[in-house]
Amino acid sequence: MAGDLAFEKPVIELRKKIAELKEFTRNTNVDLSSEIEKLEARLEKLEKDIYENIQPWDRVQIARHPERPTSLEYISRLFTDFFECHGDRTYGDDEAIVAGIAKFHGLPVTVIGHQRGKDTKENIRRNFGMPHPEGYRKALRLMKQAEKFRRPIICFIDTKGAYPGKAAEERGQSEAIARNLFEMAGLRVPVVCIVIGEGGSGGALALGVGNCIHMLENSTYSVISPEGAAAILWKDASLARKAAETMKITAPDLKELGIVDCIIPEVKGGAHRDVSMQAREIDTVLTNSLKELCTFSEEELVNHRYDKYKLIGQYSFLNEYIRVN
Numbered sequence: 001m002a003g004d005l006a007f008e009k010p011v012i013e014l015r016k017k018i019a020e021l022k023e024f025t026r027n028t029n030v031d032l033s034s035e036i037e038k039l040e041a042r043l044e045k046l047e048k049d050i051y052e053n054i055q056p057w058d059r060v061q062i063a064r065h066p067e068r069p070t071s072l073e074y075i076s077r078l079f080t081d082f083f084e085c086h087g088d089r090t091y092g093d094d095e096a097i098v099a100g101i102a103k104f105h106g107l108p109v110t111v112i113g114h115q116r117g118k119d120t121k122e123n124i125r126r127n128f129g130m131p132h133p134e135g136y137r138k139a140l141r142l143m144k145q146a147e148k149f150r151r152p153i154i155c156f157i158d159t160k161g162a163y164p165g166k167a168a169e170e171r172g173q174s175e176a177i178a179r180n181l182f183e184m185a186g187l188r189v190p191v192v193c194i195v196i197g198e199g200g201s202g203g204a205l206a207l208g209v210g211n212c213i214h215m216l217e218n219s220t221y222s223v224i225s226p227e228g229a230a231a232i233l234w235k236d237a238s239l240a241r242k243a244a245e246t247m248k249i250t251a252p253d254l255k256e257l258g259i260v261d262c263i264i265p266e267v268k269g270g271a272h273r274d275v276s277m278q279a280r281e282i283d284t285v286l287t288n289s290l291k292e293l294c295t296f297s298e299e300e301l302v303n304h305r306y307d308k309y310k311l312i313g314q315y316s317f318l319n320e321y322i323r324v325n
Contacts, residue, residue: 005065007058008269011050014043051268054218057241059250060226062218063198067272069279071098071113071156074196077279078286079104079111085142087134091171094135096127096163097207099142101151104286107294110146112139112207113156116197130163133176136206140180143187152190152290155207160225162203177206184209185309186302190293192286194264195219195251196271211305212289213259215251216278217266221259222249259312262289 018039025032054062062068075082079102086093099112116129123129139155146153162173184191193210199221215221224232226240229247233239248254251263264281271278296304 005058005061007050007054007061011043011047011269014039014046018043047268056244056250056253057226059218060220060240060244062270063220065270065272066118068197069271069275070118071115071158071196073275074156074279074282075102075111075113077276078283079109082111086138088137088141090137091134094127094132094138095125096129096131096159097135097139099139101142101146104152104154104290107290108149108151110142110151110153111156112142112153113196114159114204114207116158127163129159130161131159131203131206132163132168133171133173136162136176136180139207140176140183143180143184147187147189150189152192152294153187153210154286155191155193155210157193157195157199157204157207157221158197158219159200159203160198161200162206174202177202180206181209185305187305188298188301190290190296190301191305192289192293194282194286195221195260196282200225209305209309211293211301211308212261214262214264214285214289215254215260216264216271216282217251218270219251220249221251221254222247257312 018036021032021036021039024030025036075098082100082102084098084100088094096115097112098115099110102109102111114129114131115126117123117126143153162168162177164173191210192212193208193214195204195208195213195215197216197219198204199208199215199219201223204221222229226243226247226249227237230239230243231237233243244250248257251260254260255263262285264285266281267273267277293301293304
């Protein structure tokens, strides 16, 4: 498969060997079943060793995989009657963010997500998934509409970060992100956020203030890329692997820190291996989250969100003193 990752090389080579033996058996009628069974048993053990011990830098590479499913791919599998809305009613439309209304198992919802491309042409069209301020203003417009009509909001996060170009800054990139953070904190409808790929910096946070934050198993969520952190900390971007381990940017790390609520299991090898199966895993988590949140009153939803973020990053000197001593 195009885009196979370095840590997967032993698995890919063994799969190829098994496929070759099976093809040889079909063409020659030579019985190699015992050899194939031994290799398949070896493959099963190898896959378990590799995929159950994925390192942070490996997860970064999976999150960046060129075939990793995008927001629109999940939207088409999770929702029905999706109607995409365009424009921020101020400047224009930003295709790095998709937004619209849909139904989730019959429940009207608003769906918003970062959208990157799968090839060069589409990446240019989508600005590589890095939104301009009009993208965030489009998202906020749809959020306020959802609040008006009492529709739950579902956000898919998948961006390296907000676009840092001159034109974006001139049109108020920082203000647009800050406005989204402010407004999302007070939305009086359920908000569920799912990190499906890279969750980078303020560009991710602008869609990330929710009652529930979930992450796909091999996604990342961080204030800066490992390369950027390495360049700042050690003046050497080539130390990105070390930075990825130090920064605690993977789903298991963030779940342990209390930043995310749930880790959504991925298909073995990454979500790109089977998009439909991965969508079913997301469906289960979404169903459970909405089932709980839809029982809350408007005031309870806002308080729930406030309490969630208030707890993130709290440090107890007393607990640390007890732990150390």
